Amino acid sequence: MPETAEVRADSQFEFITFSAGGQNFCLEITQIREIRRWTPVTALPHTPRDVLGVMNLRGAVIPIFDLAARFGLGATPANERNVVIVAAVGGTTIGLLVESVSEILSVEKAAIQETPDIKSESTRHSILGMISVDETMVRVVNLDSVLEAGKGVAP
Amino acid sequence: MSGNSIRDTFFEECEELLEALVEGLSQMEEAPEDMEVVNAVFRAVHSIKGGAGAFALDRLVAFAHSFETVMDMVRDRTLTVDEKLMALFHRAGDQLSDLVTSARDETELAPGAEACLIKELESYLGESDREEDFSFDALTLDFDGPTIDIAVEADAIPSTRLFTIRFKPGRALYENGHEPLLIFDALAELGDLKVEADLSAIPDFDSFDPSDSVLSWSLRLHTTESETTLHEVFEFVEGLCELEVSVSAAPSPADIAPPIAESAPALAPDPTPPPGPDSEATDVKPAAQGATAAPAASAREARGPKPTLRVDLDRVDRLINTVGELIINQAMISQRIEELDLPTVAHLTNELEAYKLLARDIQEGVMAIRAQPVKPLFQRMSRIVREASDATGKKAKLVTVGDSTEVDKTVIERLADPLTHMIRNAVDHGLERPEAREAAGKDVVGTIRLSAAHRSGSVFIEISDDGAGLNRERILAKAIEKNLVAPEAELSDPEIDNLLFLPGFSTAGQVSNLSGRGVGMDVVKNAVQALGGRVSINSTPGKGTTFSIILPLTLAVMDGFVISVAKETMVIPIASILETIRPNPRDIHIVGTDSEVVSVRGSYVPIVDVADSLGLERTDRKGTGILLLVSTEIQGLTALRVTAIHDQRQVVIKSLESNYAAIPGVSAATILGDGKIALILDPEEIIKLGHNAAPDLFAQHTRMELRHA
Numbered sequence: 001m002p003e004t005a006e007v008r009a010d011s012q013f014e015f016i017t018f019s020a021g022g023q024n025f026c027l028e029i030t031q032i033r034e035i036r037r038w039t040p041v042t043a044l045p046h047t048p049r050d051v052l053g054v055m056n057l058r059g060a061v062i063p064i065f066d067l068a069a070r071f072g073l074g075a076t077p078a079n080e081r082n083v084v085i086v087a088a089v090g091g092t093t094i095g096l097l098v099e100s101v102s103e104i105l106s107v108e109k110a111a112i113q114e115t116p117d118i119k120s121e122s123t124r125h126s127i128l129g130m131i132s133v134d135e136t137m138v139r140v141v142n143l144d145s146v147l148e149a150g151k152g153v154a155p
Numbered sequence: 156m157s158g159n160s161i162r163d164t165f166f167e168e169c170e171e172l173l174e175a176l177v178e179g180l181s182q183m184e185e186a187p188e189d190m191e192v193v194n195a196v197f198r199a200v201h202s203i204k205g206g207a208g209a210f211a212l213d214r215l216v217a218f219a220h221s222f223e224t225v226m227d228m229v230r231d232r233t234l235t236v237d238e239k240l241m242a243l244f245h246r247a248g249d250q251l252s253d254l255v256t257s258a259r260d261e262t263e264l265a266p267g268a269e270a271c272l273i274k275e276l277e278s279y280l281g282e283s284d285r286e287e288d289f290s291f292d293a294l295t296l297d298f299d300g301p302t303i304d305i306a307v308e309a310d311a312i313p314s315t316r317l318f319t320i321r322f323k324p325g326r327a328l329y330e331n332g333h334e335p336l337l338i339f340d341a342l343a344e345l346g347d348l349k350v351e352a353d354l355s356a357i358p359d360f361d362s363f364d365p366s367d368s369v370l371s372w373s374l375r376l377h378t379t380e381s382e383t384t385l386h387e388v389f390e391f392v393e394g395l396c397e398l399e400v401s402v403s404a405a406p407s408p409a410d411i412a413p414p415i416a417e418s419a420p421a422l423a424p425d426p427t428p429p430p431g432p433d434s435e436a437t438d439v440k441p442a443a444q445g446a447t448a449a450p451a452a453s454a455r456e457a458r459g460p461k462p463t464l465r466v467d468l469d470r471v472d473r474l475i476n477t478v479g480e481l482i483i484n485q486a487m488i489s490q491r492i493e494e495l496d497l498p499t500v501a502h503l504t505n506e507l508e509a510y511k512l513l514a515r516d517i518q519e520g521v522m523a524i525r526a527q528p529v530k531p532l533f534q535r536m537s538r539i540v541r542e543a544s545d546a547t548g549k550k551a552k553l554v555t556v557g558d559s560t561e562v563d564k565t566v567i568e569r570l571a572d573p574l575t576h577m578i579r580n581a582v583d584h585g586l587e588r589p590e591a592r593e594a595a596g597k598d599v600v601g602t603i604r605l606s607a608a609h610r611s612g613s614v615f616i617e618i619s620d621d622g623a624g625l626n627r628e629r630i631l632a633k634a635i636e637k638n639l640v641a642p643e644a645e646l647s648d649p650e651i652d653n654l655l656f657l658p659g660f661s662t663a664g665q666v667s668n669l670s671g672r673g674v675g676m677d678v679v680k681n682a683v684q685a686l687g688g689r690v691s692i693n694s695t696p697g698k699g700t701t702f703s704i705i706l707p708l709t710l711a712v713m714d715g716f717v718i719s720v721a722k723e724t725m726v727i728p729i730a731s732i733l734e735t736i737r738p739n740p741r742d743i744h745i746v747g748t749d750s751e752v753v754s755v756r757g758s759y760v761p762i763v764d765v766a767d768s769l770g771l772e773r774t775d776r777k778g779t780g781i782l783l784l785v786s787t788e789i790q791g792l793t794a795l796r797v798t799a800i801h802d803q804r805q806v807v808i809k810s811l812e813s814n815y816a817a818i819p820g821v822s823a824a825t826i827l828g829d830g831k832i833a834l835i836l837d838p839e840e841i842i843k844l845g846h847n848a849a850p851d852l853f854a855q856h857t858r859m860e861l862r863h864a
Contacts, residue, residue, distance in 0.1 A: 042832040043723065044811075045769035046819050054811065054824060054832050059480045061824045061832055063815040092814050 013112070015105040015131070017138050018085065020098040021073025024138045026105060026131065031087045031143055035101055038082040049075070055095055057086060064095040070146060071126060089143040096146070105138065107131055112140065165206045166259040167465065170531075172199040173252050177534045180244055187236040196244075197226045203251065205390065207258070215254045218269045221276040222247045234279060247272055249538050315346065315377045318385060321399040323353075323371035328395035335372065341388045346378030371397075468564065471524050478518045479712070479807035485514045486828035522712065526561035529607045529616075532571060533558050536578050540603055543582035550589055550599055551582050556606035562614050566686055566706055570616070573679040573690075577618045577702055578603060580676075585620035585700050595697070597621065613730055614708060619701035625694040627651045649791075652692040656680040687713070687728075687822065689839075705730075715806050715835065716783075717827070719798040721771040726806050726825055726835045727783065727797070734784040735800060753782060753794050760784065763845030764796045765836065769820055785838045793842050808835065820844050 015026035016035075041053035041064050050069035054061050064084060068076045076082060076097055084095040112129040128140040179196035186192060204219035226244075228234035236244075250269050257264040320342075324335055342348050353371040357363075376385070382402060389398055489507055497503070533555040544551040562570075586592070586601035593599055604619045627648060634640045634654045646654075658677040683690045688706035707713060707730065715726040716735075742754045743762070751762040762782065766772070782794040806825035809832075811818060822837035 040831075042824075042834065044815075044818055044834070045771060045821065051815075054815065056826050056830050056832050059476070059483065059809070059826065061809045061811055061814060061826075094814060 011109050012106050013109060015107065015138070015140070016085075016101060017103055017105050017133075018083075018098045018101040020076065020096075021068030021071060022099075023071075023073065024102075024136055025067070025098070025141050026138045027085065027087060027141050027143065029104065031089065033086040033088050033093065036084045036086060036095075038080075038084055038097065052097060055084070057093065057095070060093060062086065062093045062095050064097055065146060067096045067098050067141075067146070087143055089147050092147060094143075094147060105131065105133060162210060164465075165210060166255070168206065169203055169255045169259070172203050173248070173255065174531050174534055175199045176248050176251070177537065178530075180241075180248055181534075181537060183236065183244070184241055187241075190230065193226070193230050197223065197230055200226055200251065203255065207255075210258075212254075212258045214264070214269070215251075215258050218247075218254055218273060219251060221273045222251060225276045225279045228279065240279070243272070243275055245538075245541055247276060249541070252538075315379050317403045318374075318376040318378065318382070319401045319403070320374040320376065320385075321371065321397070322374060322389075323397040324368050324392070325395050325397070326366065326368045328392050329366075329368060331395060333392050333395065335370075338388060338392065339372075339374070342374065342376055342385070345380045345384060345388070346376055348377075349375040351375075466524070468525075471521070474521050475525070478514075478521050481514050482518055482805075482807060483826045483828070483830075485511055487830055490828040518712070522563075525564050526708075527564050527567055528559045528561050529567060530558035532567050532574065533605055533607070535571065536574060536605055539575050539578045540582060543579045547583050548588070549582060549586050549601060551586055551601045551603055553578075554602055554604045556604065557608045560607035560609060560614065562607070562706070563708065566614070569682065569686055570704075570706075573682045573704075574605075574616075574618065576676075576679055578605070581618060581620040581622070581700070581702075585622035587623050591623075595623075609708070614706045616704040616706065617701055618704075619699055621699040624696040624698055624700055625652055625655075625692070627696075630654055649692075652694055655692065656690070712805055713808055713835070715804065715825075716800050717802040717804060717833065718781075718783075718800050720769065720836075721766040721798065723771065724801075724827065724831070724833045725765075725797075726833050727795075727838065728822075728835065729803065731785050731838045732783050733786055733792075736782040736784060736794065738782050755784065755792070755794070758792075760792045760794050761790070762794045762796055763842050765841055765845075766796075766798075768841045768844035783838075785842075787839055787842055790842060790846075795838060795841060806833075806835070 014029040016029055016032055017024060017026040019025070039055065041055045043053040044051060044063070050066045052064040052066050055064050066076050068074060076099060079099070081100060082097060083101055084097055085101065086093060086095050088094075112131055114129055115124055115127045116130075117124075126142050126145045128142045131138045131140065176196055176199040179192050179199065182189065182192045183196065200219050200223045204216055204223060207215040207219060222244075225234065229236055229240075234240070250272050253264060254269065322335070322338075324333070328335075339348065339350055351373045353373060356369045356371065358369065378385070382400065385400065389396075392398075489511070492503065492507065536555075537553045540551050540553040543549075581603050582601070585603075587595065587597075589599045592601065598621075602621050604617070604621075606615075606617045606619075608615045631640070631646065631651050631654070634651075634657070635642050635644075639654065639657055640646065655676045656679075680690055683704055683706070686706055688704055690702060690704045692700065692702055694700040707728075713726075714729040716729060716732065718725055718727055736753070736755065738753050744752050744754070744759070746752055752759040753762055754760075780796045780798050781800055782796055783800075784792060784794055787793055806827075808823045809825055811821065811824050811834075818834075820837055820840045821834045822840075823835045824832050825835055827833050
């Protein structure tokens with residue numbers, strides 16, 4: 001993983017960028033606990049499709065979400081290179097299956113743009129903002145919304 | 156130590172003291188003559204008062220003082236315990252507990268809540284004041300000193316006496332943070348004090364151990380105070396030192412003069428001197444406040460120092476978690492080594508086996524730390540019975556059985572609310588009114604029986620009353636009225652009883668100010684289920700009702716069968732399984748379109764396919780697999796079909812909800828030897844899910860379930 005050597009100023013935020021469903025996303029680095037290789041999970045009955053199951057993280061049972069499926073981009077195809085980003089939100093730890101992790105991004109707060117008024121209500125809710133990097137666009141994932149929607153148990 | 160933690164310690168001690176108080180009071184009821192018990196109660200109240208004084212909890216002190224004073228009269232045998240006084244003591248105990256709680260939580264109790272009780276308590280004081288001859292019983296002290304009859308001293312006019320005290324602190328006195336100098340200061344306030352240190356026991360420099368106690372002191376105290384007051388100074392170091400007190404009533408004139416001058420003005424403005432000579436005024440007050448030396452000493456003999464340790468529950472939890480990891484880790488290592496298939500591994504296998512046993516030992520030891528007797532919880536319930544019988548005008552007593560049964564502390568804590576609720580219900584709705592009881596030829600006083608026992612790895616708790624039993628007609632009528640059951644439904648008696656547990660069911664038509672039986676029983680059921688337990692009802696008309704709660708011993712570990720369901724490995728709690736059956740295809744019959752029953756010893760038992768219930772793809776065809784016979788509340792016997800049973804083992808329970816959410820049919824998860832997660836099934840929920848999938852056969856129950864889904 002390439003590391004940026006810049007000194008982080010107070011107004012700067014660090015993000016880890018990754019791709020899921022062919023799109024670029026990022027999460028603030030303070031929310032990320034670790035990045036792991038994909039290992040098979042234990043499926044949970046009566047759960048939405050984007051809940052892959054639960055994984056043993058040193059004794060804790062954590063749910064793994066397919067981030068692409070969560071954002072309606074179709075299920076992530078099985079691949080050896082897939083990784084699981086373990087993130088913590090509130091007192092809860094969750095894992096997000098993504099295709100690959102790319103780099104650490106250091107940006108000023110001002111560089112984070114608000115999500116424009118796009119059509120899909122749910123997409124707007126799950127994205128905190130956007131960052132433009134070298135002519136590509138990186139979406140900042142709203143971890144709370146991922147978690148909240150994930151708790152919905154199918155009837 | 157910060158001020159706060161000292162305060163916390165005080166309130167923890169208060170809890171223990173209040174327990175002792177409640178226990179003592181209930182023993183007093185049975186054996187009012189037993190002075191040991193009376194002393195124990197007195198001591199509890201007195202110690203609470205002492206501690207409360209140190210924290211300036213004035214209301215608590217004032218109330219405890221009244222309580223203690225009356226208690227002291229019982230101790231002196233100037234007051235005989237009768238039913239009325241006993242009831243007053245019980246209420247005073249409850250009030251004391253309330254005052255402690257409000258002081259601890261720093262909430263203000265309604266002003267004057269205790270005033271009425273104080274007045275009642277003080278009415279007993281009045282009686283004693285009228286006694287002409289006021290005298291004291293001899294105090295027996297726990298050392299080889301002389302026995303002093305203070306009454307004799309009463310004849311001597313405002314006299315000073317010379318106490319000769321030999322005081323040798325034990326090592327524990329220093330370890331507990333006491334300081335002899337402060338004790339001497341307190342003594343000096345009582346009168347004229349001369350202190351002489353005895354240095355004879357100081358060893359050579361070479362063998363000097365700075366943590367040991369070698370000093371002792373001889374003290375001579377001229378005072379007008381009583382010996383009781385003197386002992387109060389030493390109250391907190393009792394048992395931590397050697398203490399000898401002797402008294403002489405003939406002090407040298409030279410020594411008397413200053414103490415009299417000092418203490419006389421202090422005595423003069425005493426606001427409530429009882430009638431009688433001054434000398435009595437000197438002695439009455441301290442005696443009434445309590446002479447603790449004698450009873451405390453006898454208690455020490457009886458119990459010895461309590462070998463316990465206070466530990467923060469969080470620390471124990473951390474330890475339990477870590478041990479759980481250790482067990483899993485051990486299983487993983489075993490499996491890895493097996494996979495290696497090493498040629499000569501005999502010694503390795505042996506050592507691995509030893510590791511396994513040690514890990515298990517540690518686990519059991521750690522679990523035992525959390526286990527606590529249910530006694531305090533049961534004791535609290537006697538108050539609930541008292542309050543409930545006061546509120547309803549019924550007469551009830553609580554009988555407890557198996558108080559020493561040990562249960563996980565968390566279980567005990569979380570049982571308090573459901574138990575309270577059920578006990579209240581038992582009094583309010585279970586018991587008949589006294590007239591009705593008399594007419595039915597029963598004892599006017601109803602009995603609520605609370606019992607606990609260990610049975611095959613579970614804890615059984617039963618709450619029973621000897622009341623009229625459940626009124627099934629009324630329950631059914633109510634359920635139909637509330638649209639919980641179809642009017643044409645025909646329910647068996649147990650099914651009707653179980654209607655009480657339905658959410659929304661309420662017999663609110665006849666509830667009093669207490670919660671009614673039926674009101675909130677669903678809450679009780681949920682609370683018990685959240686602990687991994689089950690609750691059931693058994694009622695006999697005219698004889699009473701019994702609620703049985705079955706709970707796991709601990710919330711952290713469970714015995715389970717490792718099973719396969721479709722392609723998944725899962726765990727099912729052994730406690731819920733009555734029997735496992737490999738069915739003969741001949742015994743399986745199809746009912747309706749898709750529902751199956753199996754014939755077990757002549758009766759037909761419905762089959763619920765676990766894979767179906769969980770929405771998994773079924774790999775086994777009908778008629779294959781293993782059936783697990785379980786007993787459920789509503790359905791009775793049901794057979795759960797799984798693909799295979801692999802193993803029986805202890806599993807460490809991991810919550811799914813802490814990071815995700817509750818999943819129907821699954822109670823928790825565990826980690827298997829290969830590090831994979833296996834889900835732990837909840838048989839009851841699996842059956843419910845199964846019923847929803849096959850509505851035709853169990854239409855009646857399904858209707859009920861659906862309405863509450």
